[in-house]
Amino acid sequence: MRARMLTFTGQNSPVHRLTGAAKLIVFILWSVSAMITYDTRCLLAMLLLSLVVFRMSRVKFSDYAFVLYVILLFFMLNQIAIFVFSPLEGTRIYGSRHDLVHLVGRYTVTAEQLFYQLNVALKYAVVIPLAILFLLTTDPGEFAASLNRIGVNYKIAYAVSLALRYIPDIQRDYEQISFSAQARGIDLSRREKLPKRVKNMISILTPLILSSIERIERISAAMELRGFGAGRRRTWFRSRPFAFADWLAVGCVCAIAAASAVITFYDGSRFYSIF
Amino acid sequence: MARRNGLSIITVVAIGIGSALFVILGRFGSIPSGIPNTSIETTYALLALFSLLYGPVAGLLIGLIGHTLKDAIFYGSPWFSWVISSGLVGLIIGLASSRISIADGHFGRKEIITFNVAQVAANAIAWFAVAPLLDILIYAEPADKVFTQGLVAGAANMVTVGVIGTLLAAAFGKTRTKQGSLRKLN
Numbered sequence: 001m002r003a004r005m006l007t008f009t010g011q012n013s014p015v016h017r018l019t020g021a022a023k024l025i026v027f028i029l030w031s032v033s034a035m036i037t038y039d040t041r042c043l044l045a046m047l048l049l050s051l052v053v054f055r056m057s058r059v060k061f062s063d064y065a066f067v068l069y070v071i072l073l074f075f076m077l078n079q080i081a082i083f084v085f086s087p088l089e090g091t092r093i094y095g096s097r098h099d100l101v102h103l104v105g106r107y108t109v110t111a112e113q114l115f116y117q118l119n120v121a122l123k124y125a126v127v128i129p130l131a132i133l134f135l136l137t138t139d140p141g142e143f144a145a146s147l148n149r150i151g152v153n154y155k156i157a158y159a160v161s162l163a164l165r166y167i168p169d170i171q172r173d174y175e176q177i178s179f180s181a182q183a184r185g186i187d188l189s190r191r192e193k194l195p196k197r198v199k200n201m202i203s204i205l206t207p208l209i210l211s212s213i214e215r216i217e218r219i220s221a222a223m224e225l226r227g228f229g230a231g232r233r234r235t236w237f238r239s240r241p242f243a244f245a246d247w248l249a250v251g252c253v254c255a256i257a258a259a260s261a262v263i264t265f266y267d268g269s270r271f272y273s274i275f
Numbered sequence: 276m277a278r279r280n281g282l283s284i285i286t287v288v289a290i291g292i293g294s295a296l297f298v299i300l301g302r303f304g305s306i307p308s309g310i311p312n313t314s315i316e317t318t319y320a321l322l323a324l325f326s327l328l329y330g331p332v333a334g335l336l337i338g339l340i341g342h343t344l345k346d347a348i349f350y351g352s353p354w355f356s357w358v359i360s361s362g363l364v365g366l367i368i369g370l371a372s373s374r375i376s377i378a379d380g381h382f383g384r385k386e387i388i389t390f391n392v393a394q395v396a397a398n399a400i401a402w403f404a405v406a407p408l409l410d411i412l413i414y415a416e417p418a419d420k421v422f423t424q425g426l427v428a429g430a431a432n433m434v435t436v437g438v439i440g441t442l443l444a445a446a447f448g449k450t451r452t453k454q455g456s457l458r459k460l461n
Contacts, residue, residue: 006347006348007348031355035355035413067349067350068351070351071351085419085420085423086417086420093415120414120416123414127352131353156282156287156336158291159291159340162287162290162292162294162295163295163298165291167344167348169295170295170296171299174300174303190307194306201304201306201439202439202442202443206446208296209321209443210446210450215292216288216289216292219292220284220288220289223284223287223288224284228284228287229283229284270415
């Protein structure tokens with residue numbers, strides 16, 4: 001039952017030492033760039049760079065190994081689904097057709113399709129190292145301060161920090177409720193038939209959600225008593241000023257984002273073609 | 276207490292706890308339906324209920340924050356087109372069901388119908404139109420694939436929210452004291 005999740009590792013590396021706000025800006029700009037571009041050269045360069053940064057962070061393989069399997073599975077399913085639904089998508093995008101192998105019916109493997117699916121794969125691969133790194137190297141306590149720093153309303157930033165704070169508690173509640181339900185013979189596993197399983201699920205959800213609603217009332221009463229939201233701004237205990245390394249990281253990612261946008265749209269098309 | 280700038284405290288807390296619940300239920304609370312790649316995501320029943328209870332802003336932000344955190348913590352990388360669609364579901368359900376005053380214990384037949392019309396509309400807009408269009412726009416995926424995925428996910432979510440969401444709302448309504456329920460004894 002105990003699921004692994006990506007959590008802060010608290011090591012000491014150049015990546016860990018960056019402030020949360022700098023890492024957040026880097027991550028956002030990086031993801032947006034990766035979303036926009038379909039230029040293989042940019043994607044390859046970004047992938048290489050992200051792996052270098054990943055290496056620099058010295059995070060342990062065991063800290064993120066479990067997500068890699070999930071990601072790989074999802075990757076494969078997605079790639080297969082793309083081919084099944086649209087085997088000639090690449091031909092449509094690149095406007096040419098080089099058949100390699102004919103399978104059955106409308107399914108022909110074309111060089112364009114392989115190239116297109118390679119690009120799709122690269123687009124995910126480019127974001128994943130930095131996303132994992134962001135989660136492993138950012139202290140959740142500092143995260144809310146970073147959100148506020150980049151311009152998110154502090155109440156929303158505080159809501160995010162509440163969410164991070166209460167995920168472990170709610171997971172524990174969920175486990176306790178579901179164990180006690182199982183002890184009373186309420187089976188949630190695949191041995192039950194679907195309608196019964198849904199019904200059993202509801203008997204866990206009801207106490208979990210009703211107790212959470214009570215918890216919301218309790219926490220908001222406590223915050224009200226402490227005058228939360230009275231000021232227009234608030235300060236953060238975990239907030240740190242930008243150091244040289246932070247400016248450097250933000251500067252680099254801005255340059256990369258700009259370069260990638262220029263290279264991608266230089267020839268007027270979002271797709272880079274080798275055909 | 277006087278209304279101050281922006282969100283009320285209870286909304287802020289509801290967004291926080293709601294997002295945490297979204298994360299946990301998104302990870303543990305999904306039941307495979309037997310149809311490949313389709314599961315009953317109980318987390319959308321939660322999202323619908325919280326949008327109903329705490330309003331459209333809470334719904335929008337629980338969808339956005341909860342879905343981003345869930346994808347990030349358990350799957351390594353957020354899938355932004357679906358994150359935005361989750362937010363939209365919360366927003367629309369919150370807007371459309373703002374006349375239901377469930378906190379006063381009113382959740383009868385009329386409210387159930389309103390709630391379900393709202394959730395079907397929200398799921399249809401988000402999963403049949405917005406999610407696939409964003410998939411095409413952001414990730415340039417094949418149209419057939421994303422519309423099929425959206426259709427399946429949307430239909431599954433409608434059924435999930437319709438059954439589980441309605442039952443949860445009714446259960447919550449019963450815990451509240453009905454407004455005007457005091458009767459005069461002789």
